Amino acid sequence: MTRKRKRLLAVLGLVGGLGIAAALVLSAFNDNLVFFHSPSDIAEKQLPAGRLFRLGGLVEQGSVKKDGLNTDFIVTDLRASIPVRYTGMLPDLFREGQGVVANGRLDAQGRFVATEVLAKHDENYMPPEVAEALKKSGQWHEKAGDHAKLVKPGS
Amino acid sequence: MIPELGHIALILALCLAIVQGVLPLVGAARGMPGWVALAPQAALGQAVLVAFAFGCLTYAYVTSDFSVLNVAENSHTLKPMLYKVSGVWGNHEGSLLLWILILVIFGAAVALFGRNLPATLKARVLGVQGLIGVGFLSFILFTSNPFNRLLPAPLEGNGLNPLLQDPGLAFHPPFLYLGYVGFSVAFSFAVAALIEGRVDPAWARWVRPWTLAAWCFLTIGIALGSWWAYYELGWGGWWFWDPVENASFMPWLAGTALLHSAVVVEKRDTLKSWTVLLAILTFSLSLLGTFLVRSGVINSVHAFATDPTRGVFILLFLVLVVGGSLVLYAFRAPALQGVGVFAPLSREGALVLNNLLLAVACAAVLLGTLYPIALDAINGSKVSVGPQYFNAVFIPLIAPLIAAVAIGPLLAWKRGDLSVALRRLLPAAIALLIALAIGLWLIDGRSFMALLGLGLVAWLGIGALCELSLRIKLFAAPVSETLSRARHLPRAAWGMTVAHLGVALLVMGITVSQTWQVEVQQVMRPGESVQVGPVQYRFLGVSPYKGPNYTAQRGRFEVLEDGHVMHEMQPAQRRYQQPPMETTEAAIRPSLLGDLYAVVGEGDADRGWAVRLYWKPLVSWIWLGALIMALGGFLSLSDRRLRVGAPARRRSDAAAAAE
DSSP: HHHHHHHHHHHHHHHHHHHHHHHHHHHHHHHHHEEEOOOOHHHHHOOOOOOOEEEEEETTTOOOETTEEOOOOEESSOEEEEEEEESOOOOTTTOTSSEEEEEEEEOSOOEEEEEOOOOOTTTTTHHHHHHHHHHTTTTOOHHHHHHHHHHHHHH | OHHHHHHHHHHHHHHHHHHHHHHHHHHHHHHHHHHHHHHHHHHHOOOOOOOHHHHHHHHHHTTTTTTBBBHHHHOOTTTTTHHHGGGGGSHHHHHHHHHHHHHHHHHHHHHHHOOTTTTHHHHHHHHHHHHHHHHHHHHHHHHHHTBBBSSSOSSEEEEEEEEGHHHHHHHHHHHHHHHHHHHHHHHHHHHHHHHHHHHHHHHHHHHHHHHHHHHHHHHHHHHHHHHHHHSSSSSOOOOOOOHHHHHHHHHHHHHHHHHHHHHHHHHHOOOOOHHHHHHHHHHHHHHHHHHHHHHHOOOOOOOOOOHHHHHHHHHHHHHHHHHHHHHHHHHGGGGGOOOSSOSSHHHHHHHHHHHHHHHHHHHHHHHHHHHHHHHHHHHHEEEOOOOHHHHHHHHHHHHHHHHHHHHHGOSSSSSOOOOHHHTTTTTHHHHHHHHHHOOOOHHOOOOOOHHHHHHHHHHHHHHHHHHHHHHEEEETTTTTHHHHHHHHHHHHHHHHHHHHHHHHHHHHHHHHHHHHHEEEEEOOTOOOOOEEEEEEEEEEEEEEEEEESSEEEEEEEEEEEEEEEEEEEEEEEEEEEEEEEEEEOOEOOOSEEEEEEEEEEEEEEETEEEEEEEEETTHHHHHHHHHHHHHHHHHHHSGGGOOOOOOHHHHHHHHHHHO
């Protein structure tokens, strides 16, 4: 084999390999992009049941009901709200009046069945998506701390 | 007074960094020996000044001086001493100061140990280091001064996030930064080489120890972080493909590639411009990692409250560093022609394959990490890329790499013979078949991933041992000769074998713990028991408990094996007073065979408590494997030929020619 042909083969192999990698990446990408929706989005857009997405908002005061490992609560952006069911142990910082982000699907009754509730390390931390959703719904107050006071009177 | 001294020291360090970043570079270009000779002094002076500033901040933390804003926000008098000290870098400003401290220590190390570097190259390397220092020192001074005062001083501080009050995390950032910042030396060498327009085997020989040291520290840092997430977050997971984790993993992937491509430059005097590019990219990814974690642009499960305005500064700096060095690269790289002939089937060919796969894997991780941020910036839609994406892309790219790792070291330089190499790997092939048979028998062929993992472990593990036994002529020569060969085998060769065996252990840990893990989540009342994998957990109840700065609910479990009580485990829920926060303290009983892992959640005596119990076979092999990889790196680093105070250019050229 001449040097030129060898080089051609090497380049072809490289291009082929990169093509395979690109195909892999793109197909994996398509299947695994998870969109974020706020309760208002869900109320407006009529999302289909059964599609995985990410929900964010505040856990409504007084809405958390526990039964064994099942927890029912309501996530709100203070304009619209949606009932959520989660089975399993909740993260430490899950609490009424605090921001929450959950992965899951809508069931036939329009309830959000969460497969995962995300934990945050810091109690003052507001998930950016939740902050955005609150801004959109016109319920955002400049500081997350003020906001927490607003929805948590007496605490 | 002391905080002001620290502040002044930082300002002086910035001035000195400007001197170090300008004069030596100009001096080297114009041939002014006086300015060239300035570089080491400036680097040493900067190290002393920054170390002094760091000492001042540490002093403020240790003495709980709440008139310093940073201390008041992040410390508390009741905190144990270890966390008062580690609290210094448990926050944005302090961690940046640590970053800079490590940067200037590396700079000083180049000045001290690089005695036999050519004076102009050394001046240029230190000059580039100085410029990085200018960027970070002005960042800290203008946007994140740790010495800002708070008047009047509060009586008590806000306390440190309890999740960070942990020995694993106390040492995680320093190791991570030693890795990130260590790559700055490789970067500076690359930029200096581009300015000089010269890359040769001696250059690679100087760069490699720094890269290797940074890589070892980064490996340990990532392992510590993963271990911390495993036992502290109480989710039982050890890797989440979370943006913050990816931020440290990308420089690791690029650094691993760099480590291997530098070998090719050193031995074969080719692959030069790629190696220089990798050095630039690796440090750029380290900067990107710092940016991602510190700017608050990512929504991560690990994200702490951060200030996005600072992100703009780091982003600008990032653009300047990456853009500037890539422009320089575009102009100068064509001059870096390799001399060697390149056959695909050779040691260097295998190393190129390694680089290719690592680079593509790194790019895939980068895409998955940055895509949500880009999309948000473009049209404001919020998406996230789940772990499934990373697994789907990463595993198919890394599996062939691991398979090739067994073959590569058996190929000769220049022209390797694949059939000879494969014949030498016969024991590994047999091991592979046995592993597959065992796998099929254990899991009925249900999990392809498990089979793949087991097969790779057998192939790589036995393959690495085959290579070693060939080198020391195990069984092929008298025992005395084998022993003497083993003794005289270069440390670098031992290091490689050990590191590759570490990879095998790591893959083993991942495969077995993912496939055979048993998880039980349920509500339990005192006296009830449940079978989890090979053991039975008996729940004894929950009682209150008081710690130094928290109160806790502590659950008790007895662990029974074949009806005998083996251990008692006490997971807890802690409630800290300052800051008010709850944490889950998992109870873990680690062993080489597998970990027992118990978490107790909310509940009461009537309805029972929510508990989560695991059996995680071989999970500790994951961190053990990572540590052994780092150990391999350190072994290789101790090789006489790779010592940091590199040999003179003339001598190493001769050595390279002799091999």
